């Protein structure tokens with residue numbers, strides 16, 4: 001197997017390498033199988049015991065992760081995009097506990113990798129992180145009983161996630177989301193959403209409850225959010241129509257979304273989003289719930305393996 005990433009000189013850690021179950025979503029990202037093999041080869045050279053399972057359909061990653069036992073496995077590693085991480089997170093929640101969560105970022109946006117400072121192209125960093133990286137105690141969000149790690153939202157972005165053309169996404173990556181956003185901006189009617197955040201009422205056309213700072217890739221939407229904090233940073237966007245979409249779409253990559261005067265960011269433990277019954281709610285980039293949605297963060301935690 002050819003090795004595509006140059007090793008960097010880092011002192012060998014003294015702790016024993018982890019025993020890991022890698023769960024690979026072969027449909028995530030494009031042409032990433034070689035990178036996965038490279039990471040696995042490096043893990044084995046570092047002394048980690050690795051078992052790899054491939055998913056065949058949606059839901060497999062969650063079922064495989066739920067079976068992981070701390071007797072045989074220190075960590076379950078999601079090899080795929082944020083959707084695969086989300087499935088593993090939910091699977092671990094069904095399991096016996098005592099197993100950490102890791103990631104080999106092979107997806108389209110890889111928001112979690114941005115959040116924890118993992119470079120998707122640096123196979124050496126990824127392997128060392130999985131084998132020896134410290135585990136952060138992360139508070140997990142819950143949307144209508146479904147766990148999420150990064151964000152959950154309703155309104156246009158959830159409709160974009162629900163409507164994105166999968167074949168186009170496989171061919172063009174993130175561009176498919178831009179195309180779908182513009183398409184939706186024309187046809188979508190931007191209904192008003194009610195948001196009750198820790199008992200205080202707000203209104204918006206789009207709402208994203210952020211656990212992490214990043215959104216859609218390396219773009220900061222909620223600068224004060226923290227995976228380790230038991231709170232949500234709720235971004236409430238009031239504008240509608242193509243004008244609103246373009247305005248927010250330009251502000252986000254510049255890191256200015258939360259600075260726009262009409263955008264509110266409120267900190268809350270629990271929110272209730274109401275709007276058209278059955279409208280989609282996205283969590284970590286996949287549809288995880290429907291309106292009305294109760295989104296909260298409480299005592300539920302996971303050990304997330306991060307670079308040192």
Ligand SMILES: Nc1ncnc2c1ncn2[C@@H]1O[C@H](COP(=O)(O)OP(=O)(O)OP(=O)(O)O)[C@@H](O)[C@H]1O
Pocket residue numbers: 025026027028029055056057058059060061080081082083084085087106107108109110111284285286
């Ligand atoms: N073998 C499979 N066949 C079809 N779908 C799968 C399979 N395994 C997992 N899935 C589903 O694929 C979806 C997308 O996966 P994922 O998010 O990991 O990749 P991505 O969409 O390329 O990346 P990103 O989320 O970063 O955009 C998830 O909803 C997951 O449940």
